[in-house]
Amino acid sequence: MATCYNVTLSASNNIWMTDDVMIKRVPLLCLQIAYNLLVSRFLFFILKPLHVPLIVAQMLTGFSVSRSLLGYFEGVITLFYNPRGILAVETISNLGIMYYVFLSGLEMNSDTILRSRKKGTSMAIAGIVTSMLFGVGFLTLQQKLLDKKEKTHIKAYLFWCLTLSVTGFPVLARILAKLKLLYTKLGKDTLTAAMLTDAYGWVLFTLLIPAANNWGEGYYLSVITTFLFIAFCFTVVRPILTPIIENRTNKNMWRKSHMLDVFIGLFICSYITDFLGTHPIVGAFVFGLILPHGKFADMVMEMSDDFVTGILCPVYFSGFGFKLDLPVLWNTPNSVLMMLIMVLLCIPKVLSSLIVTFFFGMPARDGLSIGLLLNTKGVMAVILQNVAWDKRFLDPCSFMVMTLAIILMTVIVSPLINAIYKPKFRFMQSQLRTVQKLRFDMELRVVACVHNAKHATNIIHVLEATNATRISPVHVSAVHLLELTRHGTAILVSQMADLNNIAGAETTNYGPKAEFEIITTAFKEFVEQYNAVRFDTSSVVSSYTTIHEDIYNVAEEKRASLILLPFHKEYSTVGGSPEISHNEHCEINENVLQHAPCSVGIFVDRGLGSLLKTKMRIITLFIGGPDDREALSIAWRMAGHSGTQLHVVRIHLLGKAAEEKVLKKKISKSPHGMLSTVMDGVMQKELDEEYIFSFRHKAVNNNDSIVYLEKEVHSDTGEEIPTLLNEIDKPGYDLYIVGQGSGKNKTIFLKLLEWCDHPELGVIGDILASTSFGTHSSVLIVQQYMVGRKRVVYKCHNEMKNSPEVL
Structure with missing residues (x-):
């Protein structure tokens, strides 16, 4: 049926007339x-x-x-x-x-x-x-x-x-x-x-x-x-x-x-x-x-x-x-x-x-x-x-x-x-991809996440210290994180391997071309200086609220043992005061820590220099737990470099400082919760002693550049920890490597946790990263990957719950 269109125009206001x-x-x-x-x-x-x-x-x-x-x-x-x-x-x-x-x-x-x-x-x-x-x-x-x-x-x-x-x-x-x-x-x-x-x-x-x-x-x-x-x-x-x-x-x-x-x-x-x-x-x-x-x-x-x-x-x-x-x-x-x-x-x-x-x-x-x-x-x-x-x-x-x-x-x-x-359970069957479980003669795979070229340079200084050799090489997957600000599809094509690995491409599919080129060039120069290092670069474009899931996928694809993330605050090399704070980056770091398929490290940079220009002095604080063992594993690997000095300080918690508090569980209501917590604590102590013994036997006794000390803390008020850290920091160090320690249930840490500005760094990491602490050392905070590990859940930084809950 053909339809004829009436092209007659009328300026009358039909709403007041009988016409429809x-x-x-x-x-x-x-x-x-x-x-x-x-x-x-x-x-x-x-x-x-x-x-x-x-x-x-x-x-x-x-x-x-x-x-x-x-x-x-x-x-x-x-x-x-x-x-x-x-x-x-x-x-x-x-x-x-x-x-x-x-x-x-x-x-x-x-x-x-x-x-x-x-x-x-x-x-x-x-x-x-x-x-x-x-x-x-x-x-x-x-x-x-x-x-x-x-x-x-x-x-x-x-x-x-x-x-x-x-x-x-x-x-x-x-x-x-x-x-x-x-x-x-x-x-x-x-x-x-x-x-x-x-x-x-x-x-x-x-x-x-x-x-x-x-x-x-x-x-x-x-x-x-x-x-x-x-x-x-x-x-x-x-x-x-x-x-x-x-x-x-x-x-x-x-x-x-x-x-x-x-x-x-x-x-x-x-x-x-x-x-x-x-x-x-x-x-x-x-x-x-x-x-x-x-x-x-x-x-x-x-x-x-x-x-x-x-x-x-x-x-x-x-x-x-x-x-x-x-x-x-x-x-x-x-x-x-x-x-x-x-x-x-x-x-x-x-x-x-x-x-x-x-x-x-x-x-x-x-x-x-x-x-x-x-x-x-x-x-x-x-x-x-x-x-x-x-x-x-x-x-x-x-x-x-x-x-x-x-x-x-x-x-x-x-x-x-x-x-x-089944995305929620995609990584449950993953192997224990941690640095501690990695043999010294195996390749270390690292996913280095950066937001800009400055982050790339800072992360490279950490990677330099990992002591890449022909026997123990390092494979770095540099990931440029970009926020998805629109719904275009060209940004999604940027993930393709053919485009991402072409240096000097005319344009990138999303974001400024110069930024990605500088990042790629920085890692290329790093690889040229160290023959035992391989690298690949890519861009991840996603909403900041879900970009951590893309980071998980990259780590899984690359079979990485460690994810490196930059701290959300950028510090000035002069005075140590924070210059720029990106709160959205803080949210990304907190989300990555929740369900990462491998270990995670958050790097707080305060002007860490290159190993090519100076000898690096590293200190590791060991209190106990899987995160501290992972931190010591990374420090142990770095100590193999001829230009690196490593100081390991083990802090013993004695008396009231060693008292534990069983946290309220949010999900599990098993009557055996108390017994499980006690058994887990005993097992962790045995693992700590075993690892420290192995470290002292294999590393300290065979390497003059490694120094091992022990300190004690007795009070549970929390005042003794900052005092001890100030005393330890007096000689001055280039890099602190500490465990995130979010699973600790010691009373002393629960009290200190209430004053943390950045809970994702843990108690010790937050103190070291604080401008009031006075140190000019960079800090690497490490969380070890564990299947089904208990995680303390917080609100956004600066807004904590009165009593954190363990999931």
Whole structure:
């Protein structure tokens, strides 16, 4: 049925007249935008525990007013989809999707696609081919079940199969980020395959869309001219635009008004590809792909991403959801088999991934997970379905089955991956990756987390002291931590190994290029000075509230024994007063300490120098417990360096100072809690004595640069500890290495803990890091990894509970 649009304009105020104000274009547009924003955000919030993408919530918003639900009432259809005003709604929605695709192209790096590895390429090609073959079979089976007499057109097969084969790369990247799998090997392999699948999908899309209009000479002419235009954009337009944009960006000459130039280029490219017979979004995607990445892309995304994805796109995706008409599916013959076909459409990607991962020697669980993840659909699948529906290539039943399959594939990904990998218990089966358990003839693997170039230099000075030799080498994984400040996907691509390890790359995908280059250069120079050291650098971009989970994944992937973190305060080398305090970094350190899969060290820098310039004097304070044993293990390793002097002071707690207090347990209410605490204390004392005996026998007696002393503390008031520390500090040291000691339940430490400014450092570490203590020594606070260890939980620093609880 054709619809004629009334283009007559009226300036009258219809709300005071008898005419219905809702039949006009602007009121209907405003109502739809407001409804889509409100309901999609509400559904997204409700489905947040399942990690459902926003695009699904937007589709369900349109479905809510379809004939299957509220649209059953005629007044709802008249209100939201009145024919007299639907033209304006469709115009805005198509404009929004065109800009959305432009941003997707701006986020994707074409150099990454060309530099892809064999594994990712194999997964992408296998997924596309398998989906195409299975798609033909499933559509043929469905047509037979419908008992259709007329022959299905080849265009229906093409659109059906291509919809089944594509992967929504931006949507998948966000899912991986939310599941905290982005910086795992699984995440890297999946994201590479998804990017390639998306790229191949765009090529097939460009070939297929002209076929929707005609198959004759016009089809070949349209395809050839479109690819010639794309080649022209990459070979001519890109070399001209890139230097101009980068020059203005580097000199901070870009203004918001210059965004009009970007819009003009977007509209011109979209018009050209539409004129050539393809689709406007092809030109929009290509224009985004040829523009520079890095700082320019960040600026464009920051200014337009929220408006496009939050206001314009919901109108388009809700319109797609509005086309869902479930009664059509229920009333067809063999409706149950139709639903079965919808479920079976999830199989091709999973099957192809299992086959490819088998040939590459990967676990079957990874193959299953990659297949499920590659099933994620995005904007291209929606556009293909819309074109097939508008051109009537697919009958209502086929359209309904594929549309429901798109939603099903995207929705089930997160819950199934969570069930397969069980993130909360991912590290429970980890080996005891600690420095104490590591033999001297084994490689020490360290994850060094830094926020800026200064942190990198400070951490390197600590790594220099670890005494890397050919017998006992050191492998450093330097991780540049960056806060996720927007929802772009280019930032997520920055984790790919190919990009991260390229020194001198033109731009990084997120954050300033210079910062990452300086960090990489600093570690490169460090490795050149010490032949027994290897390193790799990468960026982790995530919200600061959850970035600790990404750090866990990196440590697990690298099989690290130690995570090094910078203290959140930066001290001046003159006077020792704090210069800068980053409280958000404090939260990161506290979160990492909670469930790290290996030991953790927090480094408080006060001008620790390089071993190349001075001999280092290190002191370790040993009171007892696993953290102190780990601290002594690190100091013992450092003492092997010829230019290092190590002083070990063991502090004995005697009399009232040795009294213990059983803390209230929050979870366990076992009547054997007291007995367990006593037995654990006895066992820890035995382990302490055994380790100290081994240290004195193997290290002190065979190395003149190691000095061992013992001190005693009798009072439980807490005043004796600071006095003793001041006495010990008189000779002056370059570096203190102490245990975090959060599990100690001595009464003396509980009293001192009430006065701690930084509980994550422990009692001793907090005193040494305090400006009132007076020392100018740097401090390394160590926490040893233990499965199921008791942890004291605090509020944010400077706000402690009156009585900390042990979990």
